[in-house]
Amino acid sequence: MEKLVRVEQPTTRITGEVTRINMRDRGFDCAGRGDYGDFVKEEYERFCDKYPLSHAMFDMISGFGAMSGAEVKNNRAPIPQDPHMLSRHIKRLGYFLRADVMGICELPEWAIYGVDSEGHPITINHKYAIVVAIDQDYQTMSASTGDDWISCSQSALGYVNSALISRMISNYIRYLGYSAQPHHSGNYQVMITPLCLMAGIGEICRTGVVLNPFLGTRFKAAAVTTDLPLEQDRPVDFGLQEFCMNCEKCADECPSGSIVFGDKSVHNGYESWRIDHKSCTSYRISNQNGSSCGTCIKACPWNKPEGRIHDFVRWVVKHTHFFDRFLVWMDDVGGYSKQRIKKKWWFDLEERDGELRIPKKSNEVNIEKEG
Amino acid sequence: MEKLVRVEQPTTRITGEVTRINMRDRGFDCAGRGDYGDFVKEEYERFCDKYPLSHAMFDMISGFGAMSGAEVKNNRAPIPQDPHMLSRHIKRLGYFLRADVMGICELPEWAIYGVDSEGHPITINHKYAIVVAIDQDYQTMSASTGDDWISCSQSALGYVNSALISRMISNYIRYLGYSAQPHHSGNYQVMITPLCLMAGIGEICRTGVVLNPFLGTRFKAAAVTTDLPLEQDRPVDFGLQEFCMNCEKCADECPSGSIVFGDKSVHNGYESWRIDHKSCTSYRISNQNGSSCGTCIKACPWNKPEGRIHDFVRWVVKHTHFFDRFLVWMDDVGGYSKQRIKKKWWFDLEERDGELRIPKKSNEVNIEKEG
Numbered sequence: 001m002e003k004l005v006r007v008e009q010p011t012t013r014i015t016g017e018v019t020r021i022n023m024r025d026r027g028f029d030c031a032g033r034g035d036y037g038d039f040v041k042e043e044y045e046r047f048c049d050k051y052p053l054s055h056a057m058f059d060m061i062s063g064f065g066a067m068s069g070a071e072v073k074n075n076r077a078p079i080p081q082d083p084h085m086l087s088r089h090i091k092r093l094g095y096f097l098r099a100d101v102m103g104i105c106e107l108p109e110w111a112i113y114g115v116d117s118e119g120h121p122i123t124i125n126h127k128y129a130i131v132v133a134i135d136q137d138y139q140t141m142s143a144s145t146g147d148d149w150i151s152c153s154q155s156a157l158g159y160v161n162s163a164l165i166s167r168m169i170s171n172y173i174r175y176l177g178y179s180a181q182p183h184h185s186g187n188y189q190v191m192i193t194p195l196c197l198m199a200g201i202g203e204i205c206r207t208g209v210v211l212n213p214f215l216g217t218r219f220k221a222a223a224v225t226t227d228l229p230l231e232q233d234r235p236v237d238f239g240l241q242e243f244c245m246n247c248e249k250c251a252d253e254c255p256s257g258s259i260v261f262g263d264k265s266v267h268n269g270y271e272s273w274r275i276d277h278k279s280c281t282s283y284r285i286s287n288q289n290g291s292s293c294g295t296c297i298k299a300c301p302w303n304k305p306e307g308r309i310h311d312f313v314r315w316v317v318k319h320t321h322f323f324d325r326f327l328v329w330m331d332d333v334g335g336y337s338k339q340r341i342k343k344k345w346w347f348d349l350e351e352r353d354g355e356l357r358i359p360k361k362s363n364e365v366n367i368e369k370e371g
Numbered sequence: 372m373e374k375l376v377r378v379e380q381p382t383t384r385i386t387g388e389v390t391r392i393n394m395r396d397r398g399f400d401c402a403g404r405g406d407y408g409d410f411v412k413e414e415y416e417r418f419c420d421k422y423p424l425s426h427a428m429f430d431m432i433s434g435f436g437a438m439s440g441a442e443v444k445n446n447r448a449p450i451p452q453d454p455h456m457l458s459r460h461i462k463r464l465g466y467f468l469r470a471d472v473m474g475i476c477e478l479p480e481w482a483i484y485g486v487d488s489e490g491h492p493i494t495i496n497h498k499y500a501i502v503v504a505i506d507q508d509y510q511t512m513s514a515s516t517g518d519d520w521i522s523c524s525q526s527a528l529g530y531v532n533s534a535l536i537s538r539m540i541s542n543y544i545r546y547l548g549y550s551a552q553p554h555h556s557g558n559y560q561v562m563i564t565p566l567c568l569m570a571g572i573g574e575i576c577r578t579g580v581v582l583n584p585f586l587g588t589r590f591k592a593a594a595v596t597t598d599l600p601l602e603q604d605r606p607v608d609f610g611l612q613e614f615c616m617n618c619e620k621c622a623d624e625c626p627s628g629s630i631v632f633g634d635k636s637v638h639n640g641y642e643s644w645r646i647d648h649k650s651c652t653s654y655r656i657s658n659q660n661g662s663s664c665g666t667c668i669k670a671c672p673w674n675k676p677e678g679r680i681h682d683f684v685r686w687v688v689k690h691t692h693f694f695d696r697f698l699v700w701m702d703d704v705g706g707y708s709k710q711r712i713k714k715k716w717w718f719d720l721e722e723r724d725g726e727l728r729i730p731k732k733s734n735e736v737n738i739e740k741e742g
Contacts, residue, residue, distance in 0.1 A: 052448065052546035053464070056441065056539050063438045070430060077423065077727035079718050092716035093424070096511055096524075098469070098532065140467055153467075161469065164535060168427050175423035176727070345463035347450050356448035356547070 001101055001200075004213065005318070006234035010197050011241050012204040018269035020114035021191060027281030029117055036282045043286040048156075050351045051149050051291040057156035064163045065186040069171055076177035083231035090169065090230065094132055097165045100219065101133040101212055103199030103233045107225055110269075111194040122189050126179065126225035128232065129190065130169060131199045133212065133221040134161040136297070138305045141218055142336075143343035146295035147255055147287055149359070150346050154294060158220025159185035166222035173226050184222035192221050200233040203240040207250050207259055207296045208275045213238045213314055216302035218294075239318045244273070246324035250296040253337065256283035259296060289361040291350075301331040372472055372571075375584065376689070377605035381568050382612050383575040389640035391485035392562060398652030400488055407653045414657040419527075421722045422520050422662040428527035435534045436557040440542055447548035454602035461540065461601065465503055468536045471590065472504040472583055474570030476603045478596055481640075482565040493560050497550065497596035499603065500561065501540060502570040504583065504592040505532040507668070509676045512589055513707075514714035517666035518626055518658055520730070521717050525665060529591025530556035537593035544597050555593035563592050571604040574611040578621050578630055578667045579646045584609045584685055587673035589665075610689045615644070617695035621667040624708065627654035630667060660732040662721075672702040 023029060034041040048058040080086065087104050094102040107129040113122050136154040144150050163184035173180035183190050196202060196210035201221065205211035212219060213236075251259040258280035264271050284293045297303060304310045316323055331337070350359040394400060405412040419429040451457065458475050465473040478500040484493050507525040515521050534555035544551035554561045567573060567581035572592065576582035583590060584607075622630040629651035635642050655664045668674060675681045687694055702708070721730040 053539075053543050055546055056542035059441060059542050060438075060535060060539055063434070067431075067434045070427065073725070073727070075726045077718070077720055078729050079720070089716060089718070096508055096528065096716070098528075137467055157467065157469075160535070160539070164431060164531070168424075168431055168531070171427035171430050172424050175426055175722075345460060345467070347448070347460070349448055349450070351546075354444070355446045356444070358449050 001214070004200070004236045004238060006200060007237045008234065010203070010235040011237050012197060013271040014269055015266055015271050016269040018110035020110055020112060022114045023117045023188075024115065024119065027277045028285075030278070031281055031285050036278055040282045040286050046351070047285050047292070048152060051152055052349060052351065052356060053150070053346065054152040054156050054291055055351070057153060057160050061156065061160050061163055061185050064167060064184065067167070069167070069182070070174045072174045072179055073177040077175075079176060081229060083229045086228060087231040090130055090228070093169065093172070094130070094165060097168055098161070099132045099165050100135045100215065101201055103131045103133075103196070103201045104230050105129055105131070105195060105198035105200075105232045107190065108194065108198065111191050111198075113189055113191065116189070124181065124189060124225055126181065126227050128226055128228065128230045129195045129199065130224040130226065130230070131192075131195050131201055131221050132162045132165045132169070132223070133196070133201055133215070133219045134158040134165075135215050136218045136220065136294075138218065138303070139343060140345075141294070141298050141303060142340045143345065144298065145290070145339045146253075146298035147293035148290040149348045149350070151290055151294045152292035153346075155220060155292060162220055162222035163187070166224050170224045170226075173224065173228050176228070178226055178228040180224055180226040180228065182222065182224050185220070190223055190225060192223060195223050196221055197235060200236040202236065203238065204272050205240060205300070206244040206248065206273045208273060211240055211300070211302055213302065214306070216300045216304065217297045218303050238314065239321065242321045243317055243324050246321065247301060247328045249299045249301060249328060249331075249337070253295055253299040255293065255295055256280055258283070289359065299337045301328055301336070303336065372585070375571070375607045375609060377571060378608045379605065381574070381606040382608050383568060384642040385640055386637055386642050387640040389481035391481055391483060393485045394488045394559075395486065395490065398648045401649070402652055402656050407649055411653045411657050417722070418656050418663070419523060422523055423720060423722065423727060424521070424717065425523040425527050425662055426722070428524060428531050432527065432531050432534055432556050435538060435555065438538070440538070440553070441545045443545045443550055444548040448546075450547060452600060454600045457599060458602040461501055461599070464540065464543070465501070465536060468539055469532065470503045470536050471506045471586065472572055474502045474567070474572045474604045475601050476500055476502070476566060476569035476571075478561065479565065479569065482562050482569075484560055484562065487560070495552065495560060495596055497552065497598050499597055499599065499601045500566045500570065501595040501597065501601070502563075502566050502572055502592050503533045503536045503540070503594070504567070504572055504586070504590045505529040505536075506586050507589045507591065507665075509589065509674070510714060511716075512665070512669050512674060513711045514716065515665075515669065516661070516710045517624075517669035518664035519661040520719045520721070522661055522665045523663035524717075526591060526663060533591055533593035534558070537595050541595045541597075544595065544599050547599070549597055549599040551595050551597040551599065553593065553595050556591070561594055561596060563594060566594050567592055568606060571607040574607065574609065575643050576611060576671070577615040577619070577644045579644060582611055582671070582673055584673065585677070587671045587675065588668045589674050609685065610692065613692045614688055614695050617692065618672060618699045620670045620672060620699060620702075620708070624666055624670040626664065626666055627651055629654070660730065670708045672699055672707070674707065
C-alpha cells in the first residue's frame with residue numbers, strides 16, 4: 001500500500017457541495033421501515049439470522065455495539081507529538097492487530113451523518129479518521145456463487161474483525177488521554193466510503209464503493225475518529241476510473257440490475273457511477289436462494305489473490321489503459337468469476353420458524369470429496 | 372499442518388494416572404490470592420492495565436467473557452452425520468474466521484479442571500474439543516526484547532482473536548442444534564495445553580507448553596467443547612523431544628531461571644520438563660521493566676517466519692538429530708533471538724496512579740527513523 005502513487009485530489013471528482021446524509025435514508029433503514037415494501041420489511045427482520053453462521057457472527061457484532069468504551073484518561077501520555085510518527089505508530093498498531101489495510105485522513109464534515117436513525121443531530125468534533133479494512137477471504141469468495149448462503153457471513157467476517165480492531169484502537173487512544181470513537185457495523189456515525197477514499201484505501205469504482213488494488217471490493221472497513229494529532233494519507237490513483245469505464249463486468253453480472261453501464265453522473269456533489277440503492281438493498285435482503293449478495297465483489301477482475309502475476313497486471317493498468325479490455329477478457333478466460341465448487345466448505349441451510357432446513361435451491365457439495 | 376506425521380500416542384509420555392487440576396492452583400490464581408507474596412499480589416491487580424495497549428485489548432476479552440452465548444436450538448440441522456466431513460467443515464470454518472492453526476481431539480476427562488476458582492466442581496459432558504490457535508505476530512516478536520512493554524499485548528493478541536473465534540464457532544454449533552461451550556482467556560473450564568497436544572497442534576516443549584512447528588510457542592489457543600460428532604486429529608511428531616534435549620536456549624535465556632536444563636521428570640502422570648510455575652508467574656506479574664514476559668518464546672529456534680529455508684530445516688530436524696546443535700548454533704549466528712530495534716513500533720509507557728509515564732528503563736526508539 002505504501003508504494004502506491006498518491007494524489008492531491010481523489011479520482012472521484014467532488015464537483016460541488018456535498019450534503020450530509022441522514023442515517024434514516026440509508027438502504028437498510030429504508031428497508032426496515034417498510035419503504036421498500038412489506039416483503040422486504042419482513043425479510044429484513046431475519047436477514048442476518050436466517051443462516052446459522054452469519055447469525056453467530058452478528059451475535060458478536062451486536063455484543064461489541066453494547067460494550068461501553070474506555071474512559072478518556074485525564075492526563076495525556078508522554079508520547080511524541082510528531083503527527084508523522086503518530087500516524088506510523090497507529091498504522092503499525094493496526095497491522096499488529098491483524099488489519100489488512102490501514103489508512104488515515106482528515107475527517108470531512110460531509111462524511112459525518114447528519115442525523116441518526118432516531119432523528120437526533122450528530123456532532124463529532126474529531127479532526128482525523130483512522131480506517132481499518134479487513135479482507136473477506138479470497139478462498140471462500142472463489143468457492144461461492146456470489147449470492148449463495150455464505151455471502152452474508154463473508155460480510156460479517158469483515159465487519160466483526162474491523163469492529164474488534166476499531167474498538168481496541170479507540171480504547172487505546174483514550175488511555176493515551178485523547179478522545180476517540182469507534183465506528184463499525186451497527187455503530188456508525190460516519191460514512192465509511194468517503195473515509196476509505198480520502199485515506200487512500202482505494203478509488204471509488206462502478207459499484208459505488210471503494211476498490212482496493214489488492215483486495216478489490218472484497219473487504220469491509222471500520223473507522224476510529226479521534227483528536228490524536230495525526231498525519232493524513234493522501235488518496236490513491238492506480239488507474240481505476242478508466243478501467244471501470246472499460247470493464248462493466250459488475251453491471252453485467254449484478255442479479256438485480258442495480259449497477260449502471262456507461263458514464264458517471266453527478267449526485268450530491270460527487271461525480272461517480274450511481275447504483276440503484278433500493279433494488280440493490282432489496283435484493284440482498286430478500287434473496288430467497290441465498291443470504292445477502294456479493295456478486296459484484298466476485299465478478300470484479302480486481303478480486304484476486306496475492307501473487308507476482310497480479311502485481312504485474314496492476315502495474316500495467318496503472319501505466320496504460322490500452323490493455324484494459326484484453327485484461328477483462330483474460331479474467332473471463334481464467335474463470336475467476338466462476339464458482340470453484342470443489343472448494344465449498346459450508347452447508348446450505350435456511351432458518352424458518354425456528355428450524356434449519358435445506359433450502360429449496362441448494363448447490364450442496366459433498367465436502368468429503370475435497371480430500 | 373495437514374502434511375505432518377501423525378502418531379497414535381503423544382510424544383509426551385503419559386505414564387500413569389493424571390489427576391484433574393483445580394483452577395485455584397493455577398499460577399495466576401495463586402498470585403491473586405497472595406500465595407506468591409504481597410508484592411506479586413499487588414502487581415497482579417495492575418498486570419493487564421499497566422500498559423495502555425494490553426489494557427485496551429483485555430477490555431475486549433473481559434467483554435467477551437460477559438457476553439451470554441446463543442441458546443442451543445431444539446431441532447438439529449439437516450447436516451451430514453459423517454464425523455470426517457464435519458471435522459473438515461469445522462476446521463475450514465476456523466480458517467475462514469482467521470484462525471492460524473486448527474485441531475480437533477476427544478476431550479480427556481483429565482483435561483477438564485476439577486473445581487473452579489470459587490471451589491465449585493466442574494462437569495463437562497462434551498465428547499470433543501476444537502482447538503483454535505492464533506499467532507502472536509512474528510514481526511513484533513522480532514522487535515521486542517521478549518520481556519519489554521509489548522509482551523503482555525502480544526499475549527493479548529492471541530487471546531482476543533482466539534476468544535472471538537471460539538465464541539463464533541460455539542454459537543454456530545448451538546444454532547445447528549448441538550451443545551457447545553467456548554473456553555478462552557478469562558473463561559476456561561478446560562486446560563488448553565493437553566488439548567493442543569492431543570489435537571496435534573504441536574508437541575510439548577521444554578517450557579511446558581505446546582510448540583507448533585510453524586509458530587514455535589508464539590501462539591495462544593482457545594477451545595470449543597461440543598457434542599457435535601467429530602473425527603479427531605492425532606498427535607504430531609516432528610522430532611521436537613530430542614531437539615529440546617539438545618537445545619536448552621529457553622533455559623539459558625529465561626530471566627527468572629524457571630526452565631530446567633537436562634532431562635524430563637514425571638509429575639502428575641506426565642513425563643516432561645517441569646517449569647517452576649511460581650517463579651515464572653511471579654516474574655511475569657511483577658516485571659518492573661516491562662509488561663509480562665515472553666523471553667522463552669522469542670529465544671526458541673522454532674520462532675521463525677514462513678519461508679522455504681525454514682521448511683527445509685524443519686524437514687532436517689524431523690529426519691535426523693545429528694544437526695540439532697549445529698542448527699541451534701546457526702540460529703544464534705542468525706541473531707534470531709536478538710532484538711531488531713529498528714522494527715520497534717510501540718511506545719514504552721507505564722501506568723502508575725492513573726497516569727502514564729515513561730518507565731525508568733526504556734529502550735525508546737525514534738519511530739520516524741523507520742522510514
